[in-house]
Amino acid sequence: MKEIKVPELAESITEGTIAEWLVQKGDQVEKGDPILELETDKVNVEVNADASGVISELLKEAGDDVEVGDVIAKVDENGEAGGSSEEESSSEEEEQEASEENKQAQEDKEQQQETKESKQQEESKDDQQKGSNGDDKKEVIATPAARKRARELGINLSEISARDPLGRIRPEDVEEAAQGGGKKEQKQEPKQEDKKEAPKKEKKSEQSSEKTEFEKPVERVKMSRRRQTIAKRLVEVQQTSAMLTTFNEVDMTNVMNLRSQRKESFQKKHDIKLGFMSFFTKAVVGALKEFPLINAEIQGNEIVMKKFYDIGMAVSTEEGLVVPVVRDADRLDFAGIEKGIADVATKARNKELQLEDLQGGSFTITNGGIFGSMLSTPILNSPQVGILGLHNIEKRPKVMPDDTIQARPMMYIALSYDHRIVDGKEAVQFLKRIKEMIEDPYDLLLEG
Structure with missing residues (x-):
């Protein structure tokens, strides 16, 4: 296996950017054949293969910055053109099988999570009914994830103020309460007008967090x-x-x-x-x-x-x-x-x-x-x-x-x-x- 490196270009040039590969993996090349075009700060130059054989690996992609001496490709001096296609095919099959296995495992995991959350919701509902029938406890609406996080942090859900307009406590409310904020001071039933406006405010807040430095469409192009x-x-x-x-x-x-x-x-x-x-x-x-x-x-x-x-x-x-x-x-x-x-x-x-x-x-x-x-x-x-x-x-x-x-x-x-x-x-x-x-x-x- 022969390594192809970025050659010495000129005294004042030590690096460049790969503008275009002239060969692909599996191509047959002869010594001296141009294999890529390298863009420098002055001119574009061609880098030639310094050995004959088959391109077995391209270590850099078009657009990558490289320096003199960097290994950019490998040549199999005993290889045959196209010989890598079977290897690529088998590799693709293996990757596909692994992907299917991972997908199945992910689906099983999601199904288990849904079952667990459903069970937690039922338990939560039973607790709420007990509180409303017999004692002075107030009904607390919270997501299963929020209840779990509250138990981990040792926080009473009834003391947490929900930002959700419907009063549902979410994990972020629990985290805020753990840091000293989000505690209930006075629980006031939101007015009907507030309920209508709250979702709008929340949506506006989410949109503003996704904004970049430009409010209108832009296109970013890397400088040559x-x-x-x-x-x-x-x-x-x-x-x-x-x-x-x-x-x-x-x-x-x-x-x-x-x-x-x-x-x-x-x-x-x-x-x-x-x-x-x-x-x-x-x-x-x-x-x-x-x-x-x-x-x-x-x-x-x-x-x-x-x-x-x-x-x-x-x-x-x-x-x-x-x-x-x-x-x-x-x-x-x-x-x-x-x-x-x-x-x-x-x-x-x-x-x-x-x-x-x-x-x-x-x-x-x-x-x-x-x-x-x-x-x-x-x-x-x-x-x-x-x-x-x-x-x-x-x-x-x-x-x-x-x-x-x-x-x-x-x-x-x-x-x-x-x-x-x-x-x-x-x-x-x-x-x-x-x-x-x-x-x-x-x-x-x-x-x-």
Whole structure:
């Protein structure tokens, strides 16, 4: 019997959640075959069988959290596929027989209990008749269970006040009396109106005890591991950095004109569309070279100045936001950047990202404009100290140098930065430099 364990995934990943089993008990597997999909805080990875044989046991279920080294399944290296079906069948028969025996025993027990309670009720009735015929004892109505509990605790039933509107003493009344409450002070015959209202109050009380924190229907869904990690890290960023955001607006007229002029020839030559992201990526690289602190990070008491330009591109997926990285963006031309962005975006949406696709970025760009966002304050992608937020393009009135007013396609851009090492002056100048390069794309092309 061979145990299958959660393998070492990466230095920063120590646990995950089983998203889906790709095999079932009794399936034949070969060494290296994928047996399950494991969801980590970064990517989904497949765990492979490290031995050939038959899956004899699955020790974890889909949705279970597991850590590196945990045993998740067992493989019978000498087994045959489907061999476990007879065992499962016999096991089911045994379970069914045991269940029937338990059911019969339970029915017998219930019948004995009913007989015992019936006998106790008859005895109780006789006692009540004796009390009403001859002496001063008052009639006491109580359930058999209440009488039994009263005898165990040595409590006189006539001294217990019943909460039941019909005056019947129940076990909970006996327990309350044993704790010092529920003693009769004055027995008053409830009025006819009170008798009508009492059941309503009792019903209302029962309903209120069953209420949860919500009065209306809700649905509870467990957060995916990725969503938990996203939530945790976003909160950590706000708690550990001095985050601030500065804004500017960009006239997109010249970029849009250039793109319209070149997009057909560009696509024919490079087999990729010319988008706006390549312009902004080039502008970001140029601005980072002029303001290197925005391309740095803090490690303890040191500032690490990065001499490379790996730009993270925020991509929205069904499982949440991921930030794959376009490597060495400073060495790529416009076509190279567009292909790099398209490649990581496709891999992200198809759940094909590898851990190395997400590691080592130096700066991030997020484009909320594709969803219609007009303005936002993006949150830093720690440990980076800068992130650029792009927004939708809308025509707005703009005063031109000759004092005329024209409708121009405008975009708001936002830079969030860590004020611990980036001063406001640098942040404003960085964003202004991006604005200048986007508004003069020919200069951007020459510098690029």
